[in-house]
Amino acid sequence: MNGRGYRFRPLTDADARAIAAWRYDGPLAFYDMDETATPGLLDPANAYLAVDDAAGELAGFVGFGPDGRVPGGERAGLYGGDALDVALGLRPDRVGQGHGAAFVSAALAEGRRRHAPVAFRLSVAEFNTRAIRAYARCGFREVARFTSPVRDDEVPFVLMTRDAANGSTTPA
Numbered sequence: 001m002n003g004r005g006y007r008f009r010p011l012t013d014a015d016a017r018a019i020a021a022w023r024y025d026g027p028l029a030f031y032d033m034d035e036t037a038t039p040g041l042l043d044p045a046n047a048y049l050a051v052d053d054a055a056g057e058l059a060g061f062v063g064f065g066p067d068g069r070v071p072g073g074e075r076a077g078l079y080g081g082d083a084l085d086v087a088l089g090l091r092p093d094r095v096g097q098g099h100g101a102a103f104v105s106a107a108l109a110e111g112r113r114r115h116a117p118v119a120f121r122l123s124v125a126e127f128n129t130r131a132i133r134a135y136a137r138c139g140f141r142e143v144a145r146f147t148s149p150v151r152d153d154e155v156p157f158v159l160m161t162r163d164a165a166n167g168s169t170t171p172a
Contacts (some may be wrong), residue, residue, distance in 0.1 A: 005054040006106040011061060015050045016041040019061055024092045027127055030150070031089065040067055046087070049110065051103070059099075062088040062107040064115055070123040070157055072148025078159050084117035100134030108138065108164075117164045123148075126156035135160050 016038040024031050041048050046067035053059040068085030079085065088107050090099060108120060122140065124131050132142075140160035147154040 006059065006103065007052045007056075008049045008062070008106075008110045009052065011041055011048045011050045013038070013042065015058060015061070016048075018058060019089065022089075022092050024095065028092075028095065030125060030127075030155075043067070047114075048087075051107070058091065059094060060088060060090040060103055062086065062110065064111050064117075068122060070146075070148045072146045072154070072157060073123050073144075073159060075148075076144070076146045078144050078146060079121070081119070082117070083119040083121035083161055084111060084115050084164070086111060086120050086122045088122075096130065100131065101137040104134055104138045112164055119161055119164050121159065121161045123157050123159050126158050132158060132160070138162070 017035070019041060020033040020035055020037045022032070023029065040046060041061070041063075045065055046063045047065045048061055048063040048067070050058055051060040051062060064084050064086060066085065068087035069079050073079055086107065088104065090103055094103075111117065111120065120140070122135065124135065126145070139162040141162065142158050143161050144159040145156060146159065147156050149155075
């Protein structure tokens with residue numbers, strides 16, 4: 001358990017199935033998954049972890065690696081360098097409850113502990129301003145914008161980075 005009340009552990013098959021069944025409201029339904037997502041969540045290359053709250057309930061997930069990359073960012077050549085890509089999600093009933101920045105901070109602390117990166121990088125859909133604000137509170141800054149194919153549409157994304165040690169902005 002870290003100081004923010006979150007515990008990180010290996011993601012199980014049951015966790016992956018639960019996460020794939022989460023359903024978000026409104027525009028955040030963009031992040032809904034289905035059963036085809038479970039192999040990626042369980043792939044060791046993506047380094048996904050389950051994140052439990054202080055009561056031991058699954059509160060979210062975080063992955064450190066290639067699954068944090070978006071095809072349009074790859075197409076634009078934005079994923080070079082030493083940054084560790086981060087993919088994360090908070091359980092739908094916790095979204096909009098003020099948990100975002102603490103959840104992200106705890107995830108980054110765990111990423112530092114496990115991977116000792118030089119920098120963190122994440123890609124977020126441009127419409128998700130709530131997440132962008134939470135990331136900014138955690139020291140991330142926008143470094144690029146791009147579009148990426150998602151369900152037969154080109155969706156605008158924001159690429160954000162931060163130094164792993166002190167939270168300052170780093171080059172993509």
